[in-house]
Amino acid sequence: MPVPSAYLWRAKLNQLFSLVLPQTCPLCQSFVKGTGLCPNCWHGLRPITAPHCQACGRPLAYAVLHSVCAPCLIKPFSARPIRSSYCYDDASKGLILPFKHADRLDIAPIMASMMAPHFKALATDADIVIPVPLHRTRFLRRRYNQSAELARWLVIHTKTEIDFAPQLLVRIKATPSMAGLSKDKRENNVRHAFRLAAPARKFLIADKHILLIDDVMTTGATINSCAQTLLAAGAGEVSALVFARVV
Ligand SMILES: [Zn+2]
Numbered sequence: 001m002p003v004p005s006a007y008l009w010r011a012k013l014n015q016l017f018s019l020v021l022p023q024t025c026p027l028c029q030s031f032v033k034g035t036g037l038c039p040n041c042w043h044g045l046r047p048i049t050a051p052h053c054q055a056c057g058r059p060l061a062y063a064v065l066h067s068v069c070a071p072c073l074i075k076p077f078s079a080r081p082i083r084s085s086y087c088y089d090d091a092s093k094g095l096i097l098p099f100k101h102a103d104r105l106d107i108a109p110i111m112a113s114m115m116a117p118h119f120k121a122l123a124t125d126a127d128i129v130i131p132v133p134l135h136r137t138r139f140l141r142r143r144y145n146q147s148a149e150l151a152r153w154l155v156i157h158t159k160t161e162i163d164f165a166p167q168l169l170v171r172i173k174a175t176p177s178m179a180g181l182s183k184d185k186r187e188n189n190v191r192h193a194f195r196l197a198a199p200a201r202k203f204l205i206a207d208k209h210i211l212l213i214d215d216v217m218t219t220g221a222t223i224n225s226c227a228q229t230l231l232a233a234g235a236g237e238v239s240a241l242v243f244a245r246v247v
């Protein structure tokens with residue numbers, strides 16, 4: 001059963017305020033009817049649509065043989081498939097950065113609802129949803145895990161028959177910000193960065209299909225490390241969904 005969250009209370013308060021106060025677009029602050037983005041900002045985002053790599057979700061200029069991109073043929077990810085709803089660019093950053101770094105929990109339902117179509121498709125085959133965890137020092141500083149807030153909304157609002165298990169996986173290595181690091185350095189940083197919260201509860205994931213949720217994918221090193229940890233602990237399959245990826 002999903003755990004109650006701070007944002008649920010804020011969402012309820014926002015609902016009450018919206019009855020008396022006009023709502024604004026979180027990107028440009030213009031007034032909008034209801035909640036969400038204004039039409040201009042909506043059109044500024046770049047959704048990832050076909051053709052894309054069937055393995056990692058990377059957008060492709062044209063359909064390719066086997067529908068898998070060259071990097072995936074050389075070194076496949078441990079999570080498969082990986083899907084991303086949007087490209088990571090200035091427009092999507094306008095939602096992600098305040099959500100992640102400025103306590104804008106009111107943006108969680110907007111971003112999560114934009115991930116919902118991909119989530120519904122991936123959740124059909126999955127048993128358990130696990131958000132990519134934060135290290136406890138970062139969690140204490142931020143007071144919430146942005147990936148868990150997205151996952152919680154998706155599980156509740158898409159009414160999917162899937163277990164939500166934000167406590168199963170923990171991050172044991174506090175990694176510094178990885179902005180600007182190469183793919184190899186990122187891989188080194190997150191190697192062995194995760195473990196099951198309670199190894200004695202391995203049976204909970206035995207042969208299960210786990211769906212990982214994260215906000216952003218840059219090189220895929222973090223998702224790969226989570227997937228490797230889960231597969232080594234006995235999970236049957238791991239797939240992943242992110243809001244935006246670097247392309
Ligand atoms: Zn706008």
Ligand SMILES: [Zn+2]
Nearest residue numbers: 053056069072
């Ligand atoms: Zn690929």
